[in-house]
Amino acid sequence: MKKLLTARNVLRDYKRTQQSVAPADGFLAIVDFGYQHYALGDLLTKEVNFACQAIEAGVEHIDLAVAIDPARPSASAQGFVTPENYQTHFLNLAPALLCTPMLRSFRLLRDGGMTASLLREAARDTGAPMWPAYEDQILRRITYPLGHDAINAFHEKHGFIPKLQPPRGYLAWAEAYRARFHEDKFLVSINPRQSRLTANPAVIYRDADLDEWYEFIGVAGKEFPDVQFLQLGGFDEWRRELSDFPNVTIPRAEGLGLAHELALLTISDLFLGTSSGFATMATFTDTPYLICDIEHFFAPFAGIDVGAEHYPFAHDKQLLLWGKESADLLLAHLESNLEKSRSSTAADANASPIPAAMSLR
Numbered sequence: 298m299k300k301l302l303t304a305r306n307v308l309r310d311y312k313r314t315q316q317s318v319a320p321a322d323g324f325l326a327i328v329d330f331g332y333q334h335y336a337l338g339d340l341l342t343k344e345v346n347f348a349c350q351a352i353e354a355g356v357e358h359i360d361l362a363v364a365i366d367p368a369r370p371s372a373s374a375q376g377f378v379t380p381e382n383y384q385t386h387f388l389n390l391a392p393a394l395l396c397t398p399m400l401r402s403f404r405l406l407r408d409g410g411m412t413a414s415l416l417r418e419a420a421r422d423t424g425a426p427m428w429p430a431y432e433d434q435i436l437r438r439i440t441y442p443l444g445h446d447a448i449n450a451f452h453e454k455h456g457f458i459p460k461l462q463p464p465r466g467y468l469a470w471a472e473a474y475r476a477r478f479h480e481d482k483f484l485v486s487i488n489p490r491q492s493r494l495t496a497n498p499a500v501i502y503r504d505a506d507l508d509e510w511y512e513f514i515g516v517a518g519k520e521f522p523d524v525q526f527l528q529l530g531g532f533d534e535w536r537r538e539l540s541d542f543p544n545v546t547i548p549r550a551e552g553l554g555l556a557h558e559l560a561l562l563t564i565s566d567l568f569l570g571t572s573s574g575f576a577t578m579a580t581f582t583d584t585p586y587l588i589c590d591i592e593h594f595f596a597p598f599a600g601i602d603v604g605a606e607h608y609p610f611a612h613d614k615q616l617l618l619w620g621k622e623s624a625d626l627l628l629a630h631l632e633s634n635l636e637k638s639r640s641s642t643a644a645d646a647n648a649s650p651i652p653a654a655m656s657l658r
Contacts, residue, residue: 322358323401324351325420325427327413328394329364332372332437335386337555337574340393341461342443345581347428348398348459349451354426358401361394363387364413365406377497392556395464396578444598445608452610461581463560471560478546482525483635486562486584488570491534503590505571506621507536513624517631518544524631527565529558529575567634569627585614587630589622 326347328340351359370383378386394403406412417434420427429439452458463471475484489505492498517524526545528535539545548558559578562568568579568586572595579586596603604619614634618626 320360321423321425322356323360323425324354324356324358324399325360325362325416325425326397327362327364327417327427327429327434329410329413329434329437330371330378330383330387331364331366331369331410333439334372334441335375335378335390337390337393338577339441339443340390341396341574341577341581342445343428344394344397344461345459346443346447349447350426350428351399352455352459353451356426357399359397359399360402360404361397361400362404362406362413362416363394364410366409367407368409389555392464392554392559393574393578395466395556396461396559398459398462400462400465442595442598445600446598449600449609458581458610460583461563461578463563464556467556467560468563470557471564474557474561475564479525481523483521483523483567483638484525484527484561484565485567485569485631486527486529486558486565486575486579487568488529488534488573488575490571490573490590491530494533494535495531503572503592505590509622509624510627511536511539511542513627513631514539514542514545516624516628518542520628521631521635524635527558527561529562529570566638567631569630571622580608580611580615583612585612585634587616587618587627589618589620591617591619593619 324347326343328343333339333343348359351357365383365387367380367383370380371378371386404416406416413434417427417431419425421431433439448458462468487510489507489510491504491507493501493504514526517526522544524544526542528539528545528547530549532549535547540547540550548554548561558575562575562578563582563584565584568575568584568588570576570579570586570588571590572588572592576586576588579588593603596605599608601608606616607613608615608617614637616630
């Protein structure tokens with residue numbers, strides 16, 4: 298009898314509060330790691346996808362919920378995420394959730410799916426738009442790799458896309474960090490993919506050639522003393538010799554984490570890296586970039602041809618490379634961006650000041 302009364306109370310409270318948990322003026326996004334992947338790039342792409350859908354639905358806010366069943370915390374393709382270690386995998390990714398455009402609220406659900414079920418039913422009852430679609434959630438259906446179809450369609454229709462933000466609360470920190478330590482530097486965030494050095498190596502043929510990267514960094518240190526590199530990523534993604542380069546800062550070695558790195562990437566003058574999670578962050582920001590070693594099979598999912606220099610929504614300083622990087626190529630790209638930056642700075646310095654009389658009009 299007690300259990301029956303408890304169930305009735307839950308349903309009664311649910312009916313009373315469904316408007317507050319899934320308000321019709323918001324877009325409900327549910328990331329369920331029971332069938333979706335623990336992957337930085339996938340997560341960031343989803344955030345842009347459901348932001349596009351939210352704008353199309355005419356709402357201004359996104360209410361984000363993350364569902365994890367502690368007993369079955371991952372999809373079958375990621376069997377290395379277990380009940381014993383899923384918290385570590387989630388916490389390593391969690392800051393990326395705070396990059397969601399239009400984010401209003403965030404919930405973490407760990408009860409085997411009951412609360413997620415109540416949330417999506419509340420959204421259906423109140424008419425709040427949501428992602429994934431109701432049926433896709435019930436069938437636990439999602440297709441990989443995640444493409445850019447909806448994002449490209451949104452850009453073609455509106456001429457812009459909702460951009461990823463620095464993790465909520467970290468932009469001011471990043472700007473203060475740069476002003477204190479690298480104020481006079483041209484700041485370049487880098488992330489050469491290095492899965493072979495991690496605890497769970499995968500598709501290692503996509504890994505960068507670190508010898509080429511470290512040669513590039515060494516030459517850049519001599520030719521461009523005003524450039525400072527930020528090595529993004531975990532301790533197992535770079536060789537220890539990197540810490541000997543005076544023109545390289547390693548945020549993780551300073552006790553910083555993913556949230557700090559994503560914020561620093563958004564205020565960097567340039568991003569250089571191979572196709573991976575950090576490259577995805579750059580893809581959906583205004584930061585100039587060169588993303589190397591784009592896989593040819595991804596072209597139709599991105600809605601572009603193999604060899605295309607840009608994504609449809611990218612600006613002219615955001616470039617794609619469909620082959621392996623080399624030290625010479627990286628140097629040439631860095632020099633090109635430096636010249637553009639210096640020309641822009643010089644033009645701003647030589648611009649005629651606005652006469653006082655005009656400024657008062």
